[in-house]
Amino acid sequence: MRPILLSGHERALTQVKYNKDGDIIFSVSKDHIVCAWYSANGERLGTYHGHQGALWTVDVDPTSTLLATGGADNTMRLWEVETGKLLKTWDFGSSIKRVEFSPDGRQLLGVTEKRVGHVSSIVVYDIDAEKGTEQSDEHALRIVIDYSKATVAGFSYHAKYIIVGHEDGKISQWDGKTGEWLNEIEPHEADITDIQWAPDRTYFISASKDKTAKLIGTTDLEIMKSYATDTPLNSAAITPIKDYVILGGGQAAMDVTTTSARQGKFEARFWHKIFEEEIGRVRGHFGPLNYVAVDPTGKGYCSGGEDGYVRVHHFDKTYFDFAYEVERELGTNGTTQARI
Template sequence: MRPILLQGHERSLTQIKFNSEGDLLFSCSKDHIINVWFSHNGERLGTYEGHNGTVWTIDVDSQSRFLVSGSADNELRLWNVSDGKCLYVWEFPTAVKRVAFSDDDERVVCITEQRMGHQCVIRVFKLNRDGDGTAQSLEPEHMFSPIGSKATVCAFTYTPNLIITGHESGKIALFDVVTGTEVLNNERAHMDVVTDLQLSTDRSYFVTSSKDKTARIHDTKTLRVLKTFTTETPLNSAALAPNKPYVLVGGGQEAMQVTTTSLRQGKFETRFWHKVFEEEVGRVKGHFGPINTIAVHPAGTSYASGGEDGFVRVHHFEESYFRAKPYGDLQLED
């Protein structure tokens, strides 16, 4: 798999995201800029400029019409995907660490950081999709502060008004956004910070990665841990491959300790694990530093990884990947 190297960022990547068709790839980084690329050839289509701090997180709606981004400049911004215009800016007391659209594109959830006496707050905004999108409500539809450990990642579930959150303590919880109550939690889901959370296509299960060197698959309804993938390096991201039983994980030692280890020991590879058998099936090298974020094409034809080295690498899977029999000689019926 010869990767396509996307060079459009000057600092380390924080999140990458495919749109629902998979023809566009969005990337954000610590250099304040959001880029959008054609995923098939890696050509840069444009940039979204306006943030004054690290852009921590992005998400794009299912129609590829709106993009939301959260940044260290304490702003949540709404963008028009096609022309790069910033349509609306929400300002908060602290940095926005995670944003996500609901499956019907009507709402956006965002997590702001616990800092300088401010609590970690989860806010849900109802988007006004009429007209050009500039007429948004300044006030959130719902907001609440999770008690205890601060939330680091979040996503909407398939149940209306329910969101999943991953926390600094390793806890995973379900919150009712209307009342702000914790409906269910799994305190021991991970032993350290939850660094990423990605849902399956039908949102019935999800994968998380953590600094405790594991990635885990959980059931959305019960939060039960279904599978565990244990590595020897802190993980920053985990993604599910659609149509194939694979989980992709990436991470690596903290940037501070990288100089003391060789590339081989630093473990800067994207690692493929079998979702059912919990066995590692492959590795893809390439980055010169920890992998911070991984995204898989919605059709499962390629994947992209963004690293501390400022590069995004897009890998299109070869024919052998699709021909491989991941369950042995078993033929699966669709």
């Protein structure tokens, strides 16, 4: 497996995302610029300019026509993927920590940071790709989080629920239409750094600074699996095709210079999703992994690190061939598709 290194950013990466067909990677970093890359060869398609502060988050709609970003300049922006044109800017009182499109691409969610004079909130906007720059200024829904601030959030299947991860390790469930509070659990002891969905969004994986990642059901918030590591986690992803999860993290950025790369544990960890066992690691970054994203087609993954690099990996045969004894006996060979 020869990774492709993308070095278009000058500062730490904050999020990387594949589009639905897995052919384009979007990356955002603290250097104010959004980059789009072809995942196949690492060629940079273009850059999106306009943000005035560090960027925290990016997401692309299912048809790869619209791109949403949010950052420390207190704006959430909508872009045309193909041309890099800025379509819409929404201004807020505090920075945007996370954006996500609904599965049908018709709603956009943003998480606003808690600041003095500003509460943490989830805002939802209706998006119409046909309208171009004429997007609605008024949010369709606003959920105010008045206790522990929200760090991450996302839409469930059919945008039925909004799942929110909190700073104190709680995960809450809200109605996607009315914004009504429905349920809450406390799976983690420290702040939740990432939530990523399974392909059908019936379950998700949460990553936390408490060094664990958990697989949680969307509807009943049942903790299905737990993966305990030895380092604070910044991101976790569920792989399609094979039953694995990828966890990324590493020592906090501020402690990095005092430790060697080996000690810092800057590796992507592969765990078996079902058996909750670590099956391998991929080394390469010399800083913590801030985000890991999986190609929705299951052929590869990429990671964005504090070191300013995006590393794109295309899995080779050993990845697909690996299966546990029991999986072989069942004849599924460890692939989700075979089992269905």
